[in-house]
Amino acid sequence: MSEKRNIFGSKVGMILATAGGAVGLGNVWRFPYMAGENGGAAFMVIYLGCVLLLGVPCMLSEFIIGRHGASNTFRAYSEVGNGSAWKYVGFLGVLTGFLITGYYAVVSGWCLQYVYASLSGELQGDATYVTRYFQEFSQNPIRPVFWTIVILLTTHFVIVHGVRKGIERFSKAMMPALSVLLIIIVIASCLLPNGWKGMEFFLLPDFSKVDSGVFLGALGQSFYSLSIAMGCICTYASYFSRQTNLLKSAVQVSLIDTLIAIMAGLIIFPSAFSVGANPDSGPSLVFITLPNVFNQAFSSAPFIGWLVALMFYALLSLAALTSLVSLHEVSTAFFYEELHISRKRGAVIVTVATCIIGAFCSLSLGAVKELEVAGLPLFDLFDFVTGQIFLPLGGFLTCVFVGWYVPKKLLHEEFTNWNTLSGRCFGAYLFLVRYVCPVAILAIFLHQLEVI
Numbered sequence: 001m002s003e004k005r006n007i008f009g010s011k012v013g014m015i016l017a018t019a020g021g022a023v024g025l026g027n028v029w030r031f032p033y034m035a036g037e038n039g040g041a042a043f044m045v046i047y048l049g050c051v052l053l054l055g056v057p058c059m060l061s062e063f064i065i066g067r068h069g070a071s072n073t074f075r076a077y078s079e080v081g082n083g084s085a086w087k088y089v090g091f092l093g094v095l096t097g098f099l100i101t102g103y104y105a106v107v108s109g110w111c112l113q114y115v116y117a118s119l120s121g122e123l124q125g126d127a128t129y130v131t132r133y134f135q136e137f138s139q140n141p142i143r144p145v146f147w148t149i150v151i152l153l154t155t156h157f158v159i160v161h162g163v164r165k166g167i168e169r170f171s172k173a174m175m176p177a178l179s180v181l182l183i184i185i186v187i188a189s190c191l192l193p194n195g196w197k198g199m200e201f202f203l204l205p206d207f208s209k210v211d212s213g214v215f216l217g218a219l220g221q222s223f224y225s226l227s228i229a230m231g232c233i234c235t236y237a238s239y240f241s242r243q244t245n246l247l248k249s250a251v252q253v254s255l256i257d258t259l260i261a262i263m264a265g266l267i268i269f270p271s272a273f274s275v276g277a278n279p280d281s282g283p284s285l286v287f288i289t290l291p292n293v294f295n296q297a298f299s300s301a302p303f304i305g306w307l308v309a310l311m312f313y314a315l316l317s318l319a320a321l322t323s324l325v326s327l328h329e330v331s332t333a334f335f336y337e338e339l340h341i342s343r344k345r346g347a348v349i350v351t352v353a354t355c356i357i358g359a360f361c362s363l364s365l366g367a368v369k370e371l372e373v374a375g376l377p378l379f380d381l382f383d384f385v386t387g388q389i390f391l392p393l394g395g396f397l398t399c400v401f402v403g404w405y406v407p408k409k410l411l412h413e414e415f416t417n418w419n420t421l422s423g424r425c426f427g428a429y430l431f432l433v434r435y436v437c438p439v440a441i442l443a444i445f446l447h448q449l450e451v452i
Helices: 011-022 025-037 041-069 073-080 087-120 127-138 143-159 162-190 195-203 212-225 232-237 246-274 289-297 302-338 343-363 378-405 408-415 426-448
Strands: none
Touching (some): 011 162, 025 041, 025 212, 025 246, 025 302, 041 073, 041 232, 041 246, 041 378, 073 087, 087 127, 087 143, 087 232, 087 378, 127 289, 143 302, 143 343, 162 246, 162 302, 195 246, 212 246, 212 426, 289 302, 302 343, 378 426
16 A cells, blocks of 8 residues: 655745754754854854855755655665665665664653653752752663653654645644744843853854864764754655755755754853853753753742743754654655555554664663663664764765766756756855765764774
């Protein structure tokens, strides 16, 4: 049983769905701590340049493959590559998205736990208590697994309703809600005493702190934040209409994604500076540092502090969920199209499998320490393999595929919607995807493997 392929019903729905697929914890969680570790505003300026020179061309390349192939990522690469071995680059994208879904759901589940903890007042306490709370929760054998399954079942509910009634309708509701929450929390954070110091750190660049590591970190973050090489962009593009302006859409999605990342920084840095917290506390920033920041910053108005914390973790949960929906769809489309089964059965396969992966990844963080490979807990192993190997490798191969293998005529036709749009930027795009993007991605890859 195969399902008739659908497309997005409106331009707004298409942009919001694709932006929602890109927007996730990489924007609200990873971008602020990366900026904190790399000089704040200086990192942000370099990051913006990376989005323009690397992110947009790579996203546009996946748009072209996805729309032209009009199928799941594996088959789309096969269609564009005329059945050659390049189809396995598409399969790598499907595999990457599938594996990320499993362990990403664990962190997404933590966000739901912190929504619950904020509601119940469990996060009230000093820094030692908040640190111990996260450690005990993340190593608990039951609660993290429970929340992992809850968020995957929520994702499943969206996916089984299809492109228009599921993904598009969900995105039209969630993306505006996410934006409203962002604006409210940004205002509350920036009005805190000494909040201006955080804004200054984030908005006034100090290029004396810039070195090659900052450039490579910004390149890697732009790649991660825009969901390049995870199969999401290519899969969603397969639901684009033939009238969609691919270049304009890539720019719009990148702008939305970047704006949300900047707004996340305007939440975290003013809050941190208002209580003298360290803005470069790394991945622990959201789950250990920020609860304590909210408790201290709003100590004179505990209810406001409770409300801001609740809204912030609700924001994180929404961002995580929009990304999970796009990641889940990558594998679901692959299974139901390649196995010729219904969307529902394809989604069930993905949900069950990722629940199992998520459960093992969660347990590996402390409850069952034997769940490790080469000294790495399964969670860290999945993160390393997908983030430091599969993503840059997939992105590099996609640039080589599009820049050097795909016929230039096909690229130009997709770029210009069959000569109905201007092709003035086509030469610049082709130059970037042939020469600039592969070199930049290769630099990221070697840097992450500590070769350079």
